[in-house]
Amino acid sequence: MGRIVKEKDKTWGAGLKELILTPTRIEGHLTVKVVLEGKKVVEAFTSGTMYRGIELLMQGRTLADAVFLASRVCGVCSLPHSLASVTAMERALGIVPSPAAIILRNLMTYAYLIYDHILHCCILTGPDYAPPHGVIENLKWGEGKVFLEGLKMQRKALEALAIFGGKFPHSTSIIVGGVSTDLDPQKLFAFASRLKEVKKWAMEVMIPTFEKLHEKYSSELI
Structure with a gap:
């Protein structure tokens, strides 16, 4: 979250605060600086300076x-980068993957999205709403029930992805023209069983937790 670095700054004048935010959780390549007059933003600046x-x-x-190489843009979201790269090349070359290949890519994408939602909600942003700054005890970093279970469940989702992707991050089965794996019934069963477990947890634990969070902070939403 943001940290106030200056209560009063000669550049901005008395009564103004400069707030520096680093919202990028994983790598920290984005910085946002805002100038506040009370709760009103009077100036805002962003910078992303890292060249890869x-x-x-x-x-x-x-x-x-x-x-x-494209997947190496990010170890957390490597699959979308792989898919974006392979899709761009296929369109440029006029290659159309088979229906089975598209299904497999979609299954990997669905597993990735489930993992990513758990990671974002329970691990990266959730702890901001736990004590001492928030009220949701179960999201406390390193010890909250939802935080710890979220770690296990996002792993389950990645295990499902790796069944068809080969591994994660940097899955190896996505290639130009299709995929290097097949729709094997045993793999499908293993894939579905893992996501079924994740779905049950999400419905019983994760979603109610964030409904409670919404109730607590809904009055502050713009």
Whole structure:
């Protein structure tokens, strides 16, 4: 969350506060600076200054290399980067994946989205609403019930993804033209059983927790 670094600043004048926020939880490459007059934002600035050079790494590489290099943009959301890369190349070349390949990519994407929602809600932002700043005890970093169970459940979702993706992060089965795995019945059963467990937990634990959070803070929503 943000931290107030200056109560009064000669640049901004008396009665103004400068608030620096670093909302990017994983890598911290984005900074937001706002100037407040009471609760009113009077100035705002953003900066994202880290250069990764992924585009330069792509130059002169094969199509197969490009998919795996693109996934290295982020270890948390590597699958969407792989899919974006492979989709761009397929459209450029006029390649249409088979229906089975599209189904498998979609299954991996669904598992990823479930993992990502749990990660975001329970692990990355949830603790901000736990004591000492919030009221949801179960989201407390490192010890809250929902926090700890969220760690296990996001892993379950990633296990499901890896059944077809080969591994996570940087899944290996997404290739130009399709996927390098198949719709095996045993794999489908293993995939579904893991997500069934995650769904049960989400319905019984995660969603009620965030409904409670919404009730607590709904009056503050703009």
